[in-house]
Amino acid sequence: MLHNEARKLLIDAWNKTHNAKEVAECFSVDTSTVYCLEKRMRETGSVETRISQCGRKPALSQEDIQNIDQLIQVQPDITIHEASERLRLHVSDETVRKAVLKPGYVYKKKSIHASEQERPRCQREKRSLEKAYVGERCKFIGLQ
Numbered sequence: 001m002l003h004n005e006a007r008k009l010l011i012d013a014w015n016k017t018h019n020a021k022e023v024a025e026c027f028s029v030d031t032s033t034v035y036c037l038e039k040r041m042r043e044t045g046s047v048e049t050r051i052s053q054c055g056r057k058p059a060l061s062q063e064d065i066q067n068i069d070q071l072i073q074v075q076p077d078i079t080i081h082e083a084s085e086r087l088r089l090h091v092s093d094e095t096v097r098k099a100v101l102k103p104g105y106v107y108k109k110k111s112i113h114a115s116e117q118e119r120p121r122c123q124r125e126k127r128s129l130e131k132a133y134v135g136e137r138c139k140f141i142g143l144q
Contacts, residue, residue, distance in 0.1 A: 002029065007037055007047040014038055059091045065099050072105060 002010065006027065013023045020034040027034075037047050060068075067087050071078060078086075084096045 001049075002027070002033075004048045007049075010034065010037060011041050011047055059095050060089065060099050064089060065102065068096065068099050069103055072100065 010023060010027050010029075013026060014020070014034060014037075017023060020031045023034050024031045041047050064087065068083060071083055071086065080093050080096050080100060083089075083100075084091070084093055089096060
């Protein structure tokens with residue numbers, strides 16, 4: 001990859017000679033590089049590297065991040081999934097989680113409180129998970 005000064009010199013050499021093969025040999029590049037840089041100079045007026053267009057583009061815009069911030073301020077106990085659904089963001093929950101961490105928020109997994117544990121649904125599951133002791137099992141089978 002040529003640095004910006006070499007690119008300018010290459011275009012100057014092209015403008016003087018219009019011989020791509022000779023210019024390519026002089027700068028140790030391929031002739032297609034000469035043609036590409038000449039085309040970019042014609043179309044944009046510059047041959048400098050376009051570093052602003054490098055890398056992956058962010059999935060969330062600044063407006064999306066501000067909306068997430070406002071939503072958290074209004075409803076601090078909202079989950080990441082609920083925030084994503086409410087704002088209709090078409091990104092993964094992990095992307096939203098990273099956006100929540102940027103302004104300095106921390107999050108905690110919701111734990112079941114004592115009042116929620118006494119619900120009938122939880123009692124049913126609790127009973128199904130209980131196991132009989134070995135001593136009781138022996139009496140039931142009749143091995144004692």
